[in-house]
Amino acid sequence: MDDGRKTKDLLYEQVARIGKAVSSPKRLELIELLSQSEKTVDTLSREASISMKLASAHLRELRNAQLVETDRRGKNIVYRLASKAVVDLWVDIHTLAENRLVELQMALQRIATEPNDLVPSDRETLMKMARRGEVVVLDVRPAEEYLAKHLPFARSIPLDELRHRLAELPRDRLIVAYCRGPYCLMAKDAVELLRNEGFDSAHLRDGVPEWEAAISR
Amino acid sequence: MDDGRKTKDLLYEQVARIGKAVSSPKRLELIELLSQSEKTVDTLSREASISMKLASAHLRELRNAQLVETDRRGKNIVYRLASKAVVDLWVDIHTLAENRLVELQMALQRIATEPNDLVPSDRETLMKMARRGEVVVLDVRPAEEYLAKHLPFARSIPLDELRHRLAELPRDRLIVAYCRGPYCLMAKDAVELLRNEGFDSAHLRDGVPEWEAAISR
DNA sequence: ATAACAATCTAGTGATTATTAGATTACATG
DNA sequence: CATGTAATCTAATAATCACTAGATTGTTAT
Numbered sequence: 108m109d110d111g112r113k114t115k116d117l118l119y120e121q122v123a124r125i126g127k128a129v130s131s132p133k134r135l136e137l138i139e140l141l142s143q144s145e146k147t148v149d150t151l152s153r154e155a156s157i158s159m160k161l162a163s164a165h166l167r168e169l170r171n172a173q174l175v176e177t178d179r180r181g182k183n184i185v186y187r188l189a190s191k192a193v194v195d196l197w198v199d200i201h202t203l204a205e206n207r208l209v210e211l212q213m214a215l216q217r218i219a220t221e222p223n224d225l226v227p228s229d230r231e232t233l234m235k236m237a238r239r240g241e242v243v244v245l246d247v248r249p250a251e252e253y254l255a256k257h258l259p260f261a262r263s264i265p266l267d268e269l270r271h272r273l274a275e276l277p278r279d280r281l282i283v284a285y286c287r288g289p290y291c292l293m294a295k296d297a298v299e300l301l302r303n304e305g306f307d308s309a310h311l312r313d314g315v316p317e318w319e320a321a322i323s324r
Numbered sequence: 325m326d327d328g329r330k331t332k333d334l335l336y337e338q339v340a341r342i343g344k345a346v347s348s349p350k351r352l353e354l355i356e357l358l359s360q361s362e363k364t365v366d367t368l369s370r371e372a373s374i375s376m377k378l379a380s381a382h383l384r385e386l387r388n389a390q391l392v393e394t395d396r397r398g399k400n401i402v403y404r405l406a407s408k409a410v411v412d413l414w415v416d417i418h419t420l421a422e423n424r425l426v427e428l429q430m431a432l433q434r435i436a437t438e439p440n441d442l443v444p445s446d447r448e449t450l451m452k453m454a455r456r457g458e459v460v461v462l463d464v465r466p467a468e469e470y471l472a473k474h475l476p477f478a479r480s481i482p483l484d485e486l487r488h489r490l491a492e493l494p495r496d497r498l499i500v501a502y503c504r505g506p507y508c509l510m511a512k513d514a515v516e517l518l519r520n521e522g523f524d525s526a527h528l529r530d531g532v533p534e535w536e537a538a539i540s541r
Numbered sequence: 542a543t544a545a546c547a548a549t550c551t552a553g554t555g556a557t558t559a560t561t562a563g564a565t566t567a568c569a570t571g
Numbered sequence: 572c573a574t575g576t577a578a579t580c581t582a583a584t585a586a587t588c589a590c591t592a593g594a595t596t597g598t599t600a601t
Contacts, residue, residue, distance in 0.1 A: 126348070129340075132339070158560085160560085203342055208341060290336065350589090366548085398547095
């Protein structure tokens with residue numbers, strides 16, 4: 108009697124295909140980028156700071172695990188996540204990592220150095236204030252990502268346009284900047300810039316994926 | 325300007341520690357076993373059909389990723405999951421795998437060969453029937469696992485005692501057997517045995533982890 | 542103490558995996 | 572149809588990982 112060892116091995120091996128897909132830092136970064144919006148290989152490789160060849164190889168692995176799908180659009184090939192469940196997996200994994208790994212906690216603290224850097228209130232309070240216009244929620248990601256999905260009441264000013272568009276922002280209210288999530292540094296940079304220009308600003312750790320995961324559970 | 329590449333690399337590398345931990349079939353099997361109850365290395369290695377040396381090495385990786393914790397109890401070292409979130413991660417990953425990977429779907433179909441093998445009704449209906457005593461929910465896992473946690477209204481008869489304890493079961497009601505989850509073959513074997521002995525029986529794919537994840541979200 | 546047991550640690554081997562370079566495909570444009 | 576661009580495929584190398592064997596560490600029982 109073999110207790111079905113061969114069957115079992117086959118089953119766990121299949122599940123491990125998903126595990127292998129999320130076992131590489133670069134692939135995780137690609138998944139996070141694709142959690143914002145669909146993107147071309149060229150865009151992905153630039154935003155993850157890797158060569159297109161390497162990006163292509165990693166995306167091949169992700170497609171092998173059926174986590175992403177592709178479409179050709181003219182000269183480009185557009186990648187997108189195969190299901191919303193992949194976003195949730197990314198949020199689950201990085202949240203678990205943040206809860207368990209001291210090294211990650213310390214690295215994240217180094218990002219939010221300033222004392223009042225992070226948004227003080229909880230999600231509902233923040234939304235209430237945003238609805239009433241008591242704070243400005245500012246999405247500093249590239250415009251396409253804002254277009255694909257953004258937080259309720261959020262305005263879009265991509266980080267690289269921010270310096271020239273400061274006039275659009277009020278000086279009498281708190282400006283809450285957010286970007287892709289806790290590992291994205293754009294919101295942090297935006298807050299720094301805004302503060303140097305005399306604005307009242309703080310940054311929100313959550314991106315759209317984290318926000319949606321939080322309200323849907 | 326480096327856009328904080330070094331910082332980012334560090335962050336994703338940390339998250340990938342969790343990913344690496346779940347990238348091996350054997351480690352996933354160990355996590356599933358530990359999702360049932362705490363266990364010694366000896367037990368784990370026997371139940372996962374690997375040598376104690378290999379089990380020890382895999383558990384070392386899991387401890388490195390802070391997914392498990394240990395306690396010495398006499399001659400033995402007892403391993404347990406470091407947090408409930410690890411169970412949820414296991415459920416999320418294998419559910420995603422089942423939704424995305426055709427190969428896994430086919431392998432699972434081969435397990436549930438018989439036409440009326442699987443329990444027909446949804447979770448609430450099943451519980452209602454169990455509460456009223458209209459079906460018997462049977463936990464065929466080892467007694468310690470039942471003791472650690474089991475489905476509401478479930479009775480415990482471990483698979484290897486089942487043949488000698490058939491008299492305890494009613495012949496006029498459906499007996500719904502469950503075990504560790506969809507990759508555990510004990511419930512399937514129990515149903516086979518019960519049917520051969522003239523009982524009306526079906527098997528529930530869910531184990532305790534899947535059941536709890538389903539009701540808590 | 543000594544023996545036996547449970548588990549880990551260290552070192553070594555073969556198998557995967559990450560990464561890079563070079564060649565190739567597929568499409569769009571002039 | 573020639574050219575440039577976007578991306579993939581193939582092959583090669585270096586790094587990492589799974590697994591095994593042998594030696595070692597705690598712990599309990601005699």
